[in-house]
Amino acid sequence: MSVTWPTRLDEAVDAAAAPAATLLAGGTDLAVEVNAGRRRPVAVVALRRVPELRDLEITPAEVVVGAGMTFSAIAAELAAAVPALAAAARTVGSPQIRNAGTVGGNIVTASPAGDTLPVLAALDASVELRSAAGTRTVPLRELITGVKRTAIRPGEVLVRIRVPPRRGAQQFLKVGTRNAMVISLASAALVVDEERRTVACGLGSVGPVPVRPAEAEAFIAGEIDWERLTVPEGAVARFADLAARAARPITDHRATAEYRHHAVAVLVGRALRRSIDVVPA
Amino acid sequence: MSSQPERLPRQPPPGTRGQPLPDDSAHAPPVAAGEPVGVLAPYELSVNGTVRRVVGAWVGESLLTVLRDRLGLVGTKGACEQGECGSCSVLLDGSVVCSCCVLAADAVGAEVTTIEGLTPPDGLSDIQQALVAAGGVQCGFCTPGFVVAIHDLLSTRPDATELEVREALSGNLCRCTGYGRIVEAVRIVQREREAVGG
Known part of the structure; x- marks a missing residue:
């Protein structure tokens, strides 16, 4: 039974190679599992002291987010560069949770309700994984393979998230039972790119993995007047409906599938209205 | 043989609630004779x-x-x-x-x-005193957590608005007060600290 406190990335990768290693970031997921008796770590690798995992690099070509950045840090430091990610980070849990929980932990846990996941899916983000065998970069959409399942291999440390540049409005909206301290019943991220003339949409809590409604995205990109940045009124409902059709919600103890289906359509329509001026058809 | 924690204070052993999930100790190296088991x-x-x-x-x-x-x-x-x-x-x-x-x-x-x-050795902090004065302490179980959260808020944002106060305290649950008196206590501390130029 052991704890290691690496202070350099290479030390963390070495420690992660141990067969029984349990990687610990903010602890807000792992500690809950341990407290409930569902996990019993024996060799914890505490990543909080590795400065490389908290690096943030903002350039015109890319935003590179350290996996160990807390939700509080992301909300504060990415509000201008990646507003949808900052907005999602600000809706996670409470100040206590945001001060401890990290974006990398959110990804690795891969909960369907992980609030950063639909945003990162809509941004076409990819993650950098490092192990003793080397480094590989995996698109987020390939990394998350199911409910709390990822393609991360034993011994790999999630080091950073690479977010390609997008120029235009971004939104993140979620629905829960109250404003604070809530697990999403449905969420939607919208990312407009005026340069590529695309609208990307990521839906959360309405499927085992974040949903990208391809048909809705293609439809609305064709409806937008990209010179004036306007969209006809009639297209909004159609976009929301197409997006909701791509969702695969389930009924559980938090909400019914019907409610989630309805809510996600409302969120997508609202996100579009906040991003693009709606004009009479 | 896997290592077995000798003592799990207030934490039941794995598998006693629902299905056992992936147990990291399945991969644990064997424990050598004489080595203390399950303890850091x-x-x-x-x-x-x-x-x-x-x-x-x-x-x-x-x-x-x-x-x-x-x-x-x-x-x-x-x-x-x-x-x-x-x-x-x-x-x-x-x-x-x-x-x-x-x-x-x-x-x-x-x-x-x-x-x-x-908590000062000789009494209550201004935050604790204000919670008492405003009636923000009823059963009192949540109070220590609120004091810590209010301390954190006012040390970074002494002039926080009511909305900011409510957001900063959104991670602390109180089942007695309805929060109004707790928010009022924060306002009292803000007024007092402003009056003394703090």
Whole structure:
């Protein structure tokens, strides 16, 4: 039974190679599992002291987010560069949770309700994984393979998230039972790119993995007047409906599938209205 | 043979609630004869400015458990054990966190401040006094967590608006007061500190 406190990335990768290693970031997921008796770590690798995992690099070509950045840090430091990610980070849990929980932990846990996941899916983000065998970069959409399942291999440390540049409005909206301290019943991220003339949409809590409604995205990109940045009124409902059709919600103890289906359509329509001026058809 | 924690304070062994999930100890190396089973080597935590030695803890023990059950600092309360209620709030290197969601061994090298560290030896802090005056203390179970969260808020944003106060306290649940009197207590502290030029 052991704890290691690496202070350099290479030390963390070495420690992660141990067969029984349990990687610990903010602890807000792992500690809950341990407290409930569902996990019993024996060799914890505490990543909080590795400065490389908290690096943030903002350039015109890319935003590179350290996996160990807390939700509080992301909300504060990415509000201008990646507003949808900052907005999602600000809706996670409470100040206590945001001060401890990290974006990398959110990804690795891969909960369907992980609030950063639909945003990162809509941004076409990819993650950098490092192990003793080397480094590989995996698109987020390939990394998350199911409910709390990822393609991360034993011994790999999630080091950073690479977010390609997008120029235009971004939104993140979620629905829960109250404003604070809530697990999403449905969420939607919208990312407009005026340069590529695309609208990307990521839906959360309405499927085992974040949903990208391809048909809705293609439809609305064709409806937008990209010179004036306007969209006809009639297209909004159609976009929301197409997006909701791509969702695969389930009924559980938090909400019914019907409610989630309805809510996600409302969120997508609202996100579009906040991003693009709606004009009479 | 897998290592078996000898003591799991307030934490049931795996598999006693629902299906056992992936047990990391399945991959654990065998324990050599004579080696203490399931217990970490003693480590030190800095709590309220004092170095405290933690002996006999297992690796999964939360900071909340260590503070209360091993170090006798029972001002910090435990309730939900899942970061939902805020009653276990402490400052970790100056940031408010839920101590139930911090593995105690991960607090090595950090400064931990508990309600005991925020309470003057000769009475109550202005935050505690204001909570009493405003009727923000009823059953009192949530109060230590609120004091820590209010301390954190007012040390970074002394002139926080009511909306900011409510957001800053959104991670602390109170089932008695309805929050109005707690928010009023924050306002009292703000007025008092402003009056003395603090």
